[in-house]
Amino acid sequence: MIRLVLIPLLMYAMLASSVEALERLGPDGRPLVRTIKIAADYNYPPYEFLDENGEPAGYNVDLTYAIAEVMGFDIKLVMTDWESAYSGLLSGKYDVLQGIAYSDERAQRIRFSAPHSIVNQSLFARKDGPKISDVSELDQHEVIVQNASIMHEYLLQNHPNTIIIPVATHSDALRLLAAGKHDFALTANLPSLYLSKEMGLSNIEPIGRPVAGQRLGYGTLINNEEILTLFSEGLAILKNTGRQQAIYDKWLGALDNNKLQLRELGQYAFYTTLVLLVVLGGIVIWNNMLRKEVEKRSRLLKEQQAQLIQADKMASLGVLVSGVAHEINNPTGLLMLNLPILREAWLDALPYLDEVEQQQGELRLAGLSYQRLKSELPYLLDEMQQSTDKIRNIVNDLKDFARAQPDDISEQVNINETVAMAVRLVDKSIRNASQQFSLQLAEQPLLVKGNSQRIEQVLINLILNACDALQANPQSQGKLYVSTRLNSDTQEVAIDIEDDGVGIAKADLVRLTEPFFTTKREQGGTGLGLSVSASIIQAHGGRLLFTSEPRLGTKVTVALPLMHIGN
Structure with missing residues (x-):
């Protein structure tokens, strides 16, 4: 004590x-x-x-x-x-x-x-440029570094025969290298990978052993x-x-700058890579099967509980998907942790495989020529990383669905402020989708009793859905209107979100808030966004109302009980 x-x-x-x-x-x-x-x-x-x-x-x-x-x-x-x-x-x-x-x-x-944090530094080269295996071989080569950086100092102190080309930023270094200027760039590994992807520089890659991690x-x-x-x-x-x-x-995320050093594994690293590929492929397949099983079980639960009230059905389904999300999250975390290790293991194995092919002639691995595997495996790893990110997004949707009931709905929420904040957060999406955007807030304060973050979550989801609808309708004029008002007759605060997007078929309107129902499955939709939103609004004692005409647009109204000061 x-x-x-x-x-x-x-x-x-x-x-x-x-x-x-x-x-x-x-x-x-x-x-x-x-x-x-x-x-x-x-x-x-x-x-x-x-x-x-x-x-x-x-x-x-x-x-x-x-x-x-x-x-x-x-x-x-x-x-x-x-x-x-x-x-x-x-x-x-x-x-x-x-x-x-x-x-x-x-x-x-x-x-x-x-x-x-710890940051590793890597030597980057053009895919068709000169190749070395270690920074000790940089003498007489032209090397681009960031001016006054730790790597600039490193070269001056340890490799005085290197021809140093200082530039202001990492972007400048990578852009010069990709354009065919100079031999190598010695820059921070993770920032360089980010910038290469952002600038679309597909003709450069990290080579050789990285310099020991720098303490930031x-x-x-x-x-x-x-x-x-x-x-x-x-x-x-x-x-x-x-x-x-x-x-x-x-x-x-799951990237760890203190990841295990696998270089001492030598030629065995390649075999480890193959084993991990098989395991990871199995995990991806298992996750897909598990997602289908979740949908199947959800439909069965819905049929079996047709006689129960809506609240009981949603509660039971929430327990199910909470457990499923937990089970999916474990192998997904393993994927996110192992993929960077797997990529490094492959890079470490390349010198050994090159040497084997030089000694033995054409080398075949997993039924493919080594040269083909060497060029295609990085793309396979990228696809696996994208699939893992998609699985993580699905898990996050499931978690939101399971905890759709707000923890605390007792705070005083100013709806005008909450709507304005939600619009600011999705401003970029609105500007990309709408040419005629309007935000009209009621002159008087509109107060409700609830959880501002949860209400904001619902509004963001509805606005993003409207943006998607605008982009899916070639006849749309890009109209998106968001407004707040007081309904004196019902003593409710109303938030209207109206678009002239693709609209919703009449048969689909009654199913919009069902778990796992979505008209955007091909675009990666999980069918949980509106279900979660409906649960949050119901927990606040409110209603979620939809009116729509195909190819003409949709209007969504969020109605919440007005909070009377002093009650």
């Missing part, structure tokens, strides 16, 4: 002392907290980058905002190229770099926090150690509360 009391007191004392180090007195004698200037690389996904709206995003960015929140200080985050960020720290322009790799040379001027953390100048203490303590709090893991899962 004493330990449980002491731990929060110690954490509070550490927090208070760290924040106090940054305080100064204002004109009124009250303490002010200094704003900390932080610099980051705008082109280093998924760790730190500018998103399509020009806003900072990524693992490092979310981590920094979370630390500032728990430690209670303000920050100013500047996204720039790495060389400017690094030189700005050294000159005192910026207080902190949020994703700087440690080196003994840098440690002479910079103090580092504990690492928050927060860095400040030696005279700013009190600031570094804030970030170190904040990072410790996020680790202990599990919040850092949640941020990691959001951006990096």
